[in-house]
Amino acid sequence: MRATRLVHVAVGVAFLALAADPAVAQTRNIDLITDLNQTLLYAAIPITVLVEAILIYAVVKFRNKEEPEPTQENRRLEITWTVATAIVLLFVGFASYQVLAVEEVGNPVPGDEERVEPTVSEDLEGAAGPYESENEAVEIELRAYRYGWEATYEGTDVTTDNEIRIPTDRPVYIHITSEDWLHMLSAPDLGLKQTAFPGEYNTIKTVAYEEGSHQYYCTEYCGVGHSQMNGEFIVMGADDYDTWLSEQGSTDDGTEMDSEASVARPAA
Numbered sequence: 001m002r003a004t005r006l007v008h009v010a011v012g013v014a015f016l017a018l019a020a021d022p023a024v025a026q027t028r029n030i031d032l033i034t035d036l037n038q039t040l041l042y043a044a045i046p047i048t049v050l051v052e053a054i055l056i057y058a059v060v061k062f063r064n065k066e067e068p069e070p071t072q073e074n075r076r077l078e079i080t081w082t083v084a085t086a087i088v089l090l091f092v093g094f095a096s097y098q099v100l101a102v103e104e105v106g107n108p109v110p111g112d113e114e115r116v117e118p119t120v121s122e123d124l125e126g127a128a129g130p131y132e133s134e135n136e137a138v139e140i141e142l143r144a145y146r147y148g149w150e151a152t153y154e155g156t157d158v159t160t161d162n163e164i165r166i167p168t169d170r171p172v173y174i175h176i177t178s179e180d181w182l183h184m185l186s187a188p189d190l191g192l193k194q195t196a197f198p199g200e201y202n203t204i205k206t207v208a209y210e211e212g213s214h215q216y217y218c219t220e221y222c223g224v225g226h227s228q229m230n231g232e233f234i235v236m237g238a239d240d241y242d243t244w245l246s247e248q249g250s251t252d253d254g255t256e257m258d259s260e261a262s263v264a265r266p267a268a
């Protein structure tokens with residue numbers, strides 16, 4: 001009786017796990033990461049089932065053996081499991097490399113000749129500009145400080161505090177740095193995560209698919225205000241984004257005039 005119920009629960013959970021398709025991918029980054037996760041999961045499930053089945057079989061079958069015998073050397077079996085393990089590891093390595101080698105996940109590498117110079121305010125190492133071919137690309141400089149984030153939009157004086165606006169369907173390069181201490185940008189919905197180091201830039205890249213608004217956090221403990229060091233990623237339609245940006249730029253001297261999301265920056 002109990003065993004049947006357990007089996008039912010197990011089957012139910014397995015179905016739920018497989019049926020719980022992740023929501024529509026918001027960015028190329030999260031798309032790639034979720035796909036890899038699923039590929040590895042589909043490979044891992046049969047292996048887990050096989051290993052557990054052999055284990056349970058052995059435990060049940062040999063549980064009452066009066067005189068246990070030592071295992072005999074079995075070269076064929078050893079070769080089999082060594083080769084099988086190697087195949088599994090190669091598969092995992094190959095599948096992961098396919099994703100890690102993509103810029104959106106592995107991050108753009110600076111110094112590539114086909115890239116344009118990154119648009120950043122300071123002459124520091126680490127920033128990677130867009131490829132020459134990406135003439136639609138958007139660059140944003142993101143400065144983390146205790147305890148907030150200031151985004152500056154390429155070619156303008158427009159800044160937003162604790163808010164990052166990006167357009168859909170265009171490559172977005174975010175050059176992250178810090179003014180004081182280690183911080184980390186993490187936007188789980190968008191599959192973005194990168195450390196902010198003082199004195200250098202780290203560039204991340206994304207392409208957003210869907211309009212929407214997503215929380216981001218500082219995930220590197222940085223002091224008493226760490227837990228309030230959040231902000232909002234706002235993904236806008238490409239035209240809306242251009243309109244928004246030009247409206248910001250046309251206000252008097254281009255100082256920030258942003259909505260409620262903007263939080264006054266505390267004195268140091």
Ligand SMILES: [Cu+2]
Pocket residue numbers: 182183184218219220221222226229
């Ligand atoms: Cu922080």
